[in-house]
Amino acid sequence: MKMANETGLEGLIYLQAPQPFSLSETIGYLSRSANECLFHVESGRVYRLIEVGGERVVVEISGHDTTVNIRCHSDNPLTSSVRDAVAGHVWEWFDFDRDLPPFYEQMEYCPWMKEVARAYYGLRIVSVVDLFEALCWAIMGQQINLTFAYMLKRRFVESFGVQQQWAGRNYWLFPRPEAIAQLHVDDLLGLQFTRRKAEYVLAVARRMAEGSLSKHGLLRTGDFQAARRELIKIRGIGPWTANYVLMRCLRDPSAFPVEDVGLQNAVKATRGMDRKPSIAELREMAVGWAGWEAYATFYLWRSLYQTVGG
DNA sequence: AACCAGGCTGCTA
DNA sequence: TAGCAGCATGGT
Structure with a gap:
């Protein structure tokens, strides 16, 4: 991974954002649901608990379009390797590797899309860094309204996730595949999962827990089409879910969830x-x-x- | 109260 | 291979 001018002093990291980038558009996107349980936006800052290198860190993101400030809150002093990992996580979260100008140039040829592209200029795809989270979120969201999907996710996270407090507030990590792999369908029915969705999520968790399914494995060849085929083989993952995960997690810019x-x-x-x-x-x-x-x-x-x- | 919701599976023809 | 019923449940 390539990171530009990342420097750190104690718990503070400055990321020089690739241009164009709009932090306010990004935060606008992150503010889309009041029911989101994995992060929150307050006074124009984003707060989220992440785990990198075995260390749990609450990241507090502020700044502006050229420099993103990441304030790290952790029980332990930040080592340089953890700091690098936090920086890398945010770098991927905001898709900072993407060279965006070609996107805008191409949209200029689409009369109605160019207006949309201009309206949110600087917005980058906010990715779902964790594959298990991306897969579960997509499965939960199949064929139901988003309000209900957020509720399902919240119940799932608050039942089986990892909780940590900071500054008088609860933060959650998405459940690990190893924890979910041990559950039974009945454990999820009570959260108002359908039987099918419970089966899908458990099977995905078991594959990931045993190592036969992983983000690295899917990206190994660099062939997104191959990753899509591999995902669609899994019961419960159809074209929409595969493309959603390619788009949000594997960061394939050509993924197209046309069924959405x-x-x-x-x-x-x-x-x-x-x-x-x-x-x-x-x-x-x-x-x-x-x-x-x-x-x-x-x-x-x-x-x-x-x-x-x- | 009917129709919709960030679809997928498995059965038919 | 393509088409479609059934799923299952909350929101509007």
Whole structure:
């Protein structure tokens, strides 16, 4: 991983953000749900508990578009290796490796998408760094409204996750596959998982716990298509879920969850259609996005809700 | 109260 | 191979 000008002093890390980058748009995206249980936004700052190198650190993110400040709160003094790992985590979280100008150049040829691209200029895909979290979140979100999906996630996290307090507030780490692998379907039915979703999540947890499924393994060849095929072989992971995970976790900029109802509704609203586009129509509309489908999708999702800004 | 929701599986033809 | 019923449950 390449990191630009990362320096640190005690618990403070400065990341020089690649340009363009908009921290306020990013925070706007992170503010989309009041029901989010894994991080929160307060006074324009993002707070989240992460675990890197065996160390648990509450990161507090502030700053501006050119420099992102990460204040680290931990029980132990930060070693340089943990500091590097925190910096790397945030770097990936905000997709700082991406060279974004080609995306905007390409969107200029799509009359309606270029407006969306301009509206959220500097927004980068906020990734879900942990593969297990990304898979579970996608499975939980299948065919239900987002409000209910957030509730399912909260119950799952608060039942089986790792809790830590800082400054009088509870923070949670997403449950580990090893913990979930030991559960039974019945343990999740009480959280209002459907039987199917419970089966899917447990099977994914067991694969990850035994090591037959991992982020590194999926990315090993660098072939996103191969990763997609491997994911779709798993029961409960269909095209939408595979593409969602490729987009949010494996960071394939061409991943395209075309089956996504939210995306369809965003296109309908953006283009003033009187109905949702069919999947075939959406594919046709997206031919000009080639290579950047994930970014176009993310921007369209962003257009679905309004925030007061960072 | 019907219809929708960030789909997937497994059965039919 | 393609089409589709059934799933299961909360939100609006």
